[in-house]
Amino acid sequence: MAAIAVELRDVVKEFAEPEKKGEAFAAVNHVNLQINDGEFFSLLGPSGCGKTTSLRMIAGFELPTSGEVFIHGKAMGKTPPYQRPVNTVFQSYALFPHLTIFDNVAFGLQMKGVSQLEIKPRVQEALAMVRLPGYEKRKPKQLSGGQQQRVALARALVNRPEVLLLDEPLGALDLKLRKEMQLELKTLQREVGITFIYVTHDQEEALTMSDRIAVMNRGKLLQVGDSSGIYESPNCRFVADFIGDTNFITGKVHSRHGDTVSVELTSGVWVEAKSDQALNTGQSVTVAVRPEKMHIRSGTRLPNWFEGRVTNIVYIGTDTHYSVRLPGDQLVRVREQNDMPGYSRPLANEGDSVWVGFAVESARVLVE
């Protein structure tokens, strides 16, 4: 088991709400989290979910209202940012506009009192690492957004921090550059072996880059896992909805055999789905199924197969998306890959009656 780089232990951060006098708003609400040494860890969630506040507490820009932040086992307490073994890449890059690229990157080393003799090669090495050699004498304003982003990265990494904190660093870049930088960041992280904690609201970005992801919403930590774990077995409706597309079918628990649960839908039909949570008979639940795990067939009597009517078809090249209305007025989306040999024709036309279904293993019972 790898050593733990950063741990949040029952961390709460409350902010006073100016509108409601005296009332505090918990931006981060009793979060417990352990981040391993050398891992690329993402904090994922919508804006206002507490991910940036969590990051800022690790950096030391905010102090927890209660709870404790540990970095390599050391309680941070009220340690100011300039004494923490972490560095941050800011969303706005926050490059010093009056300093050259060289002086920007050298800033941290100068503050630490590293000798001038050592600073020069280290700055050059850092700039080479982010593929910006020869830019030493320029000013930040003379660089493009992507280049500034790289300087910000070099300025942080040159200090060889124990943990690198990245606050939506690709947010201001255009899509193409963003994709490039995602891969570059991931490669860079493997090369330097430093723990990266990456804050993003972009689920695709998190899935692409991370070893593990923590999904947050409204100050709470909902689920921690690797990309496939989060995607394939979300533990609540929010995670299933936030990451990728999901069909939600509502019903009540009827019976259970091991981890297979029978759910009676409002329409009276039954589906079988998997769950590892404790459930009571009659409890209201949601069955979540990814559109790509649903299929259209001409006819079958297997469990979880229903007759429905196609209401909409969207052809997008690699896939075709079908909207199908099930009995009980439940609308589901089905994504079929166009991988049949030759010219792919739609499996059905709008208005057709079709059989729609999914494997029991593809469906999860969610309580919330």
Added chain:
Amino acid sequence: MRESKSVQGTLLATPAMLWMIGLLIVPLILIVVTSFGQRDPDGNVIYTFSLHNYIRLAGIKTNCGDGAAVCFDSLYLRILVRSVGLALATTLLTIVLGYPLAYYVARAPARRRNMLLFLILIPLWTNFVIRVYAWIRILRAFDLLYTPQAVLVGMVYEFIPFMILPMYTSLEKIDPSLYEAAADLGANSLRTFLKVTLPLSLPGVVAGTLLVFVPVMGTFVVSDILGGKQFELVGNLIQGQFLDARDPTFGSAASVILMGMTLIVMIIYTRKFGFGEEVAIT
């Protein structure tokens, strides 16, 4: 298209240019011409080319009491040096006193900032002379009236808003995440101030210096009222020559020297620091 635009620009600038030529350039030329003239016994200007006024300003005299052909009187040179000294002292004090205040206002919550700026500007609503008169009572209470210190206090009081405002503008423009970045990279608050805040606010200090130094060099009201004729500045000298001594030629010569000195100090200063635009950044 391009040409018509530049024609348009010239047309738009014409009224302002005529204004400047008529009310600035022409009077300046008149002053320079007058400074080389001489005063007749009735107080009228005789336009000649004579360096008489400048020689007098330099303190070289021909009608000496002890019968010598030429002697030296440093009276006017002392006035000039005193004026430059007071302007430098006032500028420095307004920076030292104004900077912390500008910093405080710039870092205050957005909604309180306008209120604080408003408070700084309120004194300017009252007539300058009236406010200087108010200082007479305060300074008398401290037994400072009619001293050089009194003049300095009055000057700093009068000109500090013009230093605070540009410094505030510079400080307010600094992205707060730069302070965090500096802290993140290991700089404590003092080093953050020296390495980030101060250099980034320098354009404001430079602009404020231009706004304070130049008018202080020419002012005469404060020294007149609070200095009680004990502390004569170039401004007082010029005023006296025009109004009391009725010698516009000597007053003009003093004006030319004042402009020349101000210009020299400003050239040296702006060569080094610029005009307060964002030179440090690009």
